[in-house]
Amino acid sequence: MDIEIRAATAADWPQIHEFFADIVADGETYAYPDDLTSDEAAALWMQDHVVVAVDGVTVLGSAKMGPNRPGRGSHVGTASFMVSPAARGRGVGRLLGEYCVTWHREQGFAAIQFNAVVETNTAAMALWTSLGFRVIGTVPGAFRSRRHGYVGLCVMHLPLS
Amino acid sequence: MDIEIRAATAADWPQIHEFFADIVADGETYAYPDDLTSDEAAALWMQDHVVVAVDGVTVLGSAKMGPNRPGRGSHVGTASFMVSPAARGRGVGRLLGEYCVTWHREQGFAAIQFNAVVETNTAAMALWTSLGFRVIGTVPGAFRSRRHGYVGLCVMHLPLS
Numbered sequence: 199m200d201i202e203i204r205a206a207t208a209a210d211w212p213q214i215h216e217f218f219a220d221i222v223a224d225g226e227t228y229a230y231p232d233d234l235t236s237d238e239a240a241a242l243w244m245q246d247h248v249v250v251a252v253d254g255v256t257v258l259g260s261a262k263m264g265p266n267r268p269g270r271g272s273h274v275g276t277a278s279f280m281v282s283p284a285a286r287g288r289g290v291g292r293l294l295g296e297y298c299v300t301w302h303r304e305q306g307f308a309a310i311q312f313n314a315v316v317e318t319n320t321a322a323m324a325l326w327t328s329l330g331f332r333v334i335g336t337v338p339g340a341f342r343s344r345r346h347g348y349v350g351l352c353v354m355h356l357p358l359s
Numbered sequence: 360m361d362i363e364i365r366a367a368t369a370a371d372w373p374q375i376h377e378f379f380a381d382i383v384a385d386g387e388t389y390a391y392p393d394d395l396t397s398d399e400a401a402a403l404w405m406q407d408h409v410v411v412a413v414d415g416v417t418v419l420g421s422a423k424m425g426p427n428r429p430g431r432g433s434h435v436g437t438a439s440f441m442v443s444p445a446a447r448g449r450g451v452g453r454l455l456g457e458y459c460v461t462w463h464r465e466q467g468f469a470a471i472q473f474n475a476v477v478e479t480n481t482a483a484m485a486l487w488t489s490l491g492f493r494v495i496g497t498v499p500g501a502f503r504s505r506r507h508g509y510v511g512l513c514v515m516h517l518p519l520s
Contacts, residue, residue, distance in 0.1 A: 269389070270390045353496055
């Protein structure tokens with residue numbers, strides 16, 4: 199396994215943006231605005247703590263993480279993940295997910311909450327479940343999947359203390 | 360009943376800010392950042408569709424509403440509500456809530472989702488339930504209540520179609 203996870207830098211963005219744009223356009227996993235420019239997408243992704251999974255100079259995936267809410271909700275973290283379609287099947291999502299759980303523990307968060315896991319995203323649902331997350335509830339029809347139509351968005355949760 | 364609901368204007372902000380600041384400082388209902396300036400609070404509240412409940416020139420409460428997510432989640436709306444502590448017990452919250460449901464119907468939203476209703480906020484829980492919302496799930500301990508400690512945040516949902 200020669201995949202490394204490290205903090206992202208501005209120099210990583212062009213590679214992140216390539217799969218970010220593909221994944222959003224694919225229409226199965228993220229409710230980002232349509233037709234984002236690269237700068238607009240960077241403003242949404244490159245915030246809080248952002249990491250990349252790299253194989254040498256190639257960015258295979260990225261995750262962003264930080265408090266889910268400010269103020270009286272800031273003890274619960276959240277995260278978003280994207281893996282380059284070209285890198286699927288190499289365990290990149292699991293590495294990023296495990297990193298995310300460790301990072302939140304080290305930072306002293308009480309829990310991690312995912313606000314909107316698309317219920318038809320079976321890879322993500324299985325990965326988060328295997329890491330100990332459970333579905334708190336599913337908002338019916340809250341996501342317009344390109345292939346499946348209206349599907350649910352799951353709120354998932356992992357207590358850390 | 361001489362309470363009117365109308366679109367908010369910038370001139371309403373000083374009155375809104377007075378109860379916004381009181382309600383956030385009270386620490387029981389909203390996870391806004393601490394120590395917001397008036398301008399910062401205005402930037403968070405005065406966006407999307409914002410209304411005020413007024414009795415003549417006095418602002419009794421305010422609500423903001425719009426899509427809960429962009430892109431493939433934009434068919435589900437959301438809203439936030441604040442009622443001036445000085446105006447409690449006059450049905451202002453219910454008027455704003457009924458307005459919110461009607462507005463979302465007229466705009467063609469498929470549903471309304473509240474992301475974070477504090478479970479110990481019994482007035483809000485009772486009001487939304489009476490308007491037909493149901494709890495999709497409760498994220499345990501996700502809110503640090505000033506008086507109650509760690510309490511749950513409820514995801515509530517009302518289908519409109």
